[in-house]
Amino acid sequence: MVKVGTHLVVDAWEAPTDLLNDPDRIRSAITDAVCAGEATLIDLCVHQFSPHGVTATATLAESHIAIHTWPEYGYFAADLFFCGQGKPEEAVDFLTTALQAKKITVKEIDRGFSLQANHPEKMKTYVY
Amino acid sequence: MVKVGTHLVVDAWEAPTDLLNDPDRIRSAITDAVCAGEATLIDLCVHQFSPHGVTATATLAESHIAIHTWPEYGYFAADLFFCGQGKPEEAVDFLTTALQAKKITVKEIDRGFSLQANHPEKMKTYVY
Numbered sequence: 682m683v684k685v686g687t688h689l690v691v692d693a694w695e696a697p698t699d700l701l702n703d704p705d706r707i708r709s710a711i712t713d714a715v716c717a718g719e720a721t722l723i724d725l726c727v728h729q730f731s732p733h734g735v736t737a738t739a740t741l742a743e744s745h746i747a748i749h750t751w752p753e754y755g756y757f758a759a760d761l762f763f764c765g766q767g768k769p770e771e772a773v774d775f776l777t778t779a780l781q782a783k784k785i786t787v788k789e790i791d792r793g794f795s796l797q798a799n800h801p802e803k804m805k806t807y808v809y
Numbered sequence: 810m811v812k813v814g815t816h817l818v819v820d821a822w823e824a825p826t827d828l829l830n831d832p833d834r835i836r837s838a839i840t841d842a843v844c845a846g847e848a849t850l851i852d853l854c855v856h857q858f859s860p861h862g863v864t865a866t867a868t869l870a871e872s873h874i875a876i877h878t879w880p881e882y883g884y885f886a887a888d889l890f891f892c893g894q895g896k897p898e899e900a901v902d903f904l905t906t907a908l909q910a911k912k913i914t915v916k917e918i919d920r921g922f923s924l925q926a927n928h929p930e931k932m933k934t935y936v937y
Contacts, residue, residue, distance in 0.1 A: 694922040
């Protein structure tokens with residue numbers, strides 16, 4: 682496999698409801714996580730849903746960070762896809778600490794492609 | 810587990826170099842994929858890197874779609890995270906067809922959280 686980047690798939694919960702519904706706190710957490718990960722921010726969209734929930738999508742020189750919150754569950758999903766330079770683990774640590782999640786799962790996925798000539802045209806796998 | 814959404818992690822290759830380096834074609838492919846997935850676009854950032862490569866990040870009412878291209882490899886990585894309504898499989902089919910990838914892997918990940926009281930504080934898994 683030719684690896685181009687590391688993708689950390691984060692599910693985090695038992696976080697404070699008010700924090701997960703505050704777009705300013707989410708904006709601050711994601712921009713500080715970009716710094717902690719030694720990444721370069723190109724663009725940031727933060728959107729608040731009604732009646733609750735915040736989505737933030739950061740476009741990076743290294744790829745992206747996205748976060749989606751469900752304050753009613755005390756839960757948020759985060760994705761940190763870093764190619765080349767950068768420290769995604771540090772960004773995850775910062776983000777989950779800033780948003781005060783007590784329970785965290787992280788799936789680490791190598792992103793890239795196969796050089797095998799006999800690789801099937803389409804392949805689907807389920808990840809639990 | 811309480812599932813809040815479906816995340817399709819797509820790696821696709823053997824795609825035309827010029828297509829993967831054209832921000833207008835990438836913009837068109839991603840906006841049409843949003844339609845194919847019956848999703849609602851909130852914001853879209855498309856960025857071209859020098860000397861090559863395009864990143865596009867679409868913030869959706871349903872969560873997000875992100876795509877990062879490596880034209881020099883004929884490869885792109887795409888993520889389609891859909892909660893609630895929407896048809897992420899249709900969006901993947903549209904995107905991979907529009908960008909003419911001949912080889913595709915899709916990992917399907919259920920996003921959400923555990924209700925088990927004894928769930929560990931932190932858990933990390935590697936996905937291959």
